[in-house]
Amino acid sequence: MYRKEELPSVYSHPDSSVASSATQVVKNFLSENDSNIVNWQGENDAANPRNFPSWKKTINIACIFYLCLVSPFTSSVVAPAIPDIMADFASTDAYLSAFVLSVYVLGYAFGPLLISPLSEQYGRLPLYHAGNVLFTVCTLACGRANSLGMLAVLRFLAGAGASNVFALAPSSLADLVAKEERGRAMALVGMAYNLGPAISPTAGSYLNAAQGWRWVFYLTGILGGAGTLLSMICMSETYEPVILRRKAAHLRKQTGDKTLRAKSDTGPGANKIKAFREAMVMPFAMLFFSRPIFFTSLLTAVGYGYVYILYTTIPSTFLETYHWAPKKLGLAYLGTAVGNLIGMVGASVMSDSLVKRRALKDDTRPEIRLLPMIFWWPLVSVGLFMYAWTAQHAVHWIAPLIGTTIFGMGAMSAIFFTGTYILDAYPLHSASGMAACSVMRSLIGGLAPLFSHKMYQDLGVGWAFSLLALIALAFAPVPVVFYKFGEKWRGQERYGGRVVSKATA
Template sequence: MPFFQLHHIHANSDDTIPPVIDVEKGPKPEPLLRRSSIYEKPDDPNIVWWDGPNDPENPRNWSTLKKNINVGLISLLCFITPVASAMFAPGIPKVMQDFHNSNDELASFVVSIFVLGFAIGPIILAPLSEIYGRQIIYFIMNVLFVIFTLACAVSSNLGMLIGFRFLAGAAGSTPLANGGGTISDLIEQERRGAAMAVFAIGPLLGPVIGPVAGGFLAQAEGWRWVFWVIVIAGGLTTILFFILLRETYAPVILQRKTLRLQKQTGNLLLRSKLDNGLSATAQLKHAIVRPARLLLFSPIVLSLSVFQGLCFGCLYLLFTTFSTVYTEQYHWNTGKDGLSFLGLGTGLAISLIVFGYLSDRILKYKAGKGELKPEYRLLPMIPATIFISAGLFWYGWSAQAKAHWIIPILGTVLVGFGYLPVIMCIQTYLVDAYETYSASALAASTILRSLMGATIPLAGRSMYAKMGLGWGNSLLAFITLAMLPLPWMFYRYGEGLRKRYKVDL
């Protein structure tokens, strides 16, 4: 049984655990086991494994401080790269003016091309992290992200800017592709909800906070300085990663331990317990197609990814109206325009506190009844969609009626409050359900989410021009209302679908 599946446990005071839970096959009908038995060395002396339940090399046994540092670094990076996705959006009019282009669709594409990079990067980065480890992928991609962002800052034409924006997005997708896997490496399932909430807030708050800062910066110093600020922030973060980040992926740690013991003992027959016997090339070929296999052959992964992608696309489509509404209708300048995103940020922050608190407690409550299923992570999603729909109706019609500027912003608070649990619950569910291959599961979800987030907003300007703000946002609200039963269906039937359509990973 893979290492991470052995950690689906709930400790009792007498140091016993209930039957081991395999997330693919369900509970095994075994008697209660001593916790230490999980870590007993195999009978074969040539098999390398953890040195007992307290092995300090096991990331699950690291100190709380060391775990928090690694999770904090990933969460920081997962905030910076989404900030970069939208920070210069308020400066787009100046970009188009500098490059003598008035194409509205191309103006939207300059922003969304970064998100398209988010869709492409995980296809390669997630599988690579499951072969060579998380650490090296973070190191290399962080450096490339800084280089590509710097190239955006010095772009001499629109084509160059678009090209390097795409490459920066692909490199910046690393924490989205591998962050959930890192958290899975470090933290047991029953304590994972709070960490995933902190991790999830970056991709959500980033596109909100980015335009606020970017609006004032673009107005004061020009759009190029937006990229220089990102370069500085990314460079400092990269230095912190080189100093503080440690490898967390168990198969890679055990493989390094095996090589070290081979060198020390001269016994070349030693091999890791998690070694699948495949060459790096064969592993890469198999790993590259893993996210696609999950999307194509796992109905639950596909359904959740589509659900998440629709919500993500609606959110980015909503973003396309802010500049128009608040600059033309409320006569805000470029700098002040970014403040219109704060309603979403407020809703996301409140939601983070509420649903981050509830996630682990719901799981522990259910586990106390003798069950521990990934599907319990989906429960907070059930009421969330109604807030998204209500907020879209509120924002659209209050903006259409030209009510006081605070009224539409209050509507976006509801959108943000409902949106975070959708993303957080789906990501945490995928990590719990596919622990060893959680990076590939999240990559599959990120690919579809980012594609929809990049393409749906392209229709925003023409849709609002024809339907107006009221009916345009009502259309989005009706779409989210139609999705209202889906979270309950995922919760009720997700386990059956996951077990019936088991994907060979």
């Protein structure tokens, strides 16, 4: 937020020399092209999130990291407790048990549709707070659920609240970090996204065995409450249009000049109701009418859906084929966690390095972000094939775990590359772009486990995952196609008479 103490307070001073000085200060805030448009006070304006001190950026990114860890952690921490939950409520329905797990991810699909447009009107911070509170309250309430229906509804609402990090975190990083350094920041947050669901089954299995399934929800609710307090105390607003609007409002009050306004308050978007309606439609417009958004979202959704298919079939593989003890089941998810870590670190280093090298040759196209996927994405198929046939033939348990590690490297690095691409290609509408991506990703991630059990039973682990591997392989040419045609496609996009895609940092 642009604090009052950071603004000049001399505009109403009766002394003419001070008033003259105030006039000059006001000029420093105004755009060179329009004397009524309030802008940053030079490139080094301390209120610009890109110019925040290192300690302030670090605190904001640390809070985002924590929230991004807790939100997906909650999605799968309950997985080892599902049998006990179903037994408690006297149900043996396999589809219902899968739904209790996946309904949280379905909440991810719908939350951003409201969160993203609201954030572009009111800023990131209020939406972080609202989502965090909803997540915390509903997760704690899950621990008191007295029916599967009540549990499912509360899980859905908790997922909708927790989706704020999927909708806002990438955009917050783009607000804070320059394009050339964005890959590493995205990798850090991406690591939190992906480590959460990978390590949570281990915690969930031991906690469920020790305290029962209700304490699984109490623990995650406590973690959510801690995140809510941290964000309220430590996080700052980072969305430039909102900061400038607040700055303009304060200057109007100080100077009495009612013509002063931020750039985002001018033109067709100045009508707040109309702007909100457009912002509500924007994610759908970008998803269905923007080829770059549609295909990157589809690619991400495939990787994300495969993760949850894998998570729902791991218990059958390691309990029935390898005869692991239930409380040790969570360890089977660590292969994916290691793959996530390797994929994120490797992808971030490769991505930022490539962007810097191409910039020296005056090639700043956002599509450069997708080129490393030529190497990384095929690892999805390699890992799935290895998992499929080593598990099918009961090869030593380390073999399928290596397969999940290779799979994790490919799937999660793809999520990273597509996320950074959307941020670079759609800077003004990054929240809507990420919301569009989140909708498709979460719908497939939430629905995939509902049919995976049947596929697993009919085809067996070998052919079921071989089929998924072949489907993934069909997407391998996508990075090359985007590199060749992506810029042209973005240049043809229109929404509400405006060019949606301007690849500016």
